Structure formats: C-alpha cells, structure tokens
Amino acid sequence: MQPISQIVLTLNKMMDINGQRVNRYKSLADKAKEIEMKIFYMQFAIQAQTFTATLNKWRTAYGIASHTLPKEGILSSAIGQLKRVINLGSKDFDLKQCEEMESNALKTYKTALSLAFLPSATTEDIVRQTEELENTHFTLKTFRENGSEQWQASSI
Numbered sequence: 001m002q003p004i005s006q007i008v009l010t011l012n013k014m015m016d017i018n019g020q021r022v023n024r025y026k027s028l029a030d031k032a033k034e035i036e037m038k039i040f041y042m043q044f045a046i047q048a049q050t051f052t053a054t055l056n057k058w059r060t061a062y063g064i065a066s067h068t069l070p071k072e073g074i075l076s077s078a079i080g081q082l083k084r085v086i087n088l089g090s091k092d093f094d095l096k097q098c099e100e101m102e103s104n105a106l107k108t109y110k111t112a113l114s115l116a117f118l119p120s121a122t123t124e125d126i127v128r129q130t131e132e133l134e135n136t137h138f139t140l141k142t143f144r145e146n147g148s149e150q151w152q153a154s155s156i
Contacts, residue, residue, distance in 0.1 A: 021048035
C-alpha cells in the first residue's frame with residue numbers, strides 16, 4: 001500500500017468514528033429535556049464535526065476527494081434503539097454508551113498516532129484531537145460515576 005493511501009485510510013477511520021460521535025450526540029441532544037443536557041451533548045457533537053473538518057482538510061491536502069461518512073447499518077441501529085428502549089433513556093446508560101464510544105475513538109486515534117507514516121503536521125492535529133477526546137472521555141466518566149446532578153454546574 002502506498003504511503004498516501006495508508007494516510008487516507010487512517011484519516012477515513014478517524015472521520016468515521018467522528019461521524020458516529022456526531023450522530024450519537026445530536027440524537028441525545030434532540031431527546032434531552034433539560035437545556036443543560038442539550039448543551040452538554042451538542043458541545044461534543046460540534047467537537048466531532050470540527051475534528052472531521054480538520055481531518056477532511058488533510059485528505060484534501062493529499063489530493064483525495066472528501067470522505068463520505070458511512071450510514072449506520074439497519075441491524076446496528078435496531079440494536080441501539082432496543083437498548084435505549086430497555087433503559088428508557090436513563091442518563092447513566094446514555095453516559096456509559098458515550099463513554100464507550102469515546103474509548104473506541106481514543107483507540108482509533110492512538111493507533112493512528114502509533115503509525116510512523118503520518119506527516120508531522122497531520123500528527124500535530126491528531127495529537128490535539130486525542131487530548132480533547134481524553135478530556136471528553138474523562139468528563140463523561142466523571143458525570144457517570146458522580147451522578148448526573150452535576151450537569152448544570154459542570155457542563156459548560
């Protein structure tokens with residue numbers, strides 16, 4: 001595989017995980033009843049969109065057309081809906097699901113950083129995004145472990 005195609009494949013994987021993040025956080029923001037929760041989730045959706053835009057900038061720099069995010073599969077969507085119905089949208093369940101999603105995103109990013117073929121300028125952006133993902137993961141974990149009563153005080 002050519003170095004450019006390896007770079008693009010890596011960028012695509014990170015863009016895909018950010019697409020999942022955008023969809024999940026927007027969905028949670030849409031169903032949230034409290035304004036604080038809507039803001040909380042939307043800040044992460046915006047973060048993921050910003051990450052995708054930056055990664056897409058690098059795709060363009062390597063002469064590759066914009067990446068189209070894959071659609072969620074019917075089975076995956078149905079399983080996710082069933083889990084949400086069973087848990088009746090509990091905040092704890094939502095936070096746990098988001099925490100797991102962020103953990104997967106971190107794995108993807110850390111794998112990308114471990115690959116020696118990424119150019120240094122691209123790596124700098126990925127390092128910054130990884131640090132933000134670590135903060136997001138920590139925030140979600142803290143809220144889940146300490147109770148979501150902290151929404152209003154800490155979400156902004």
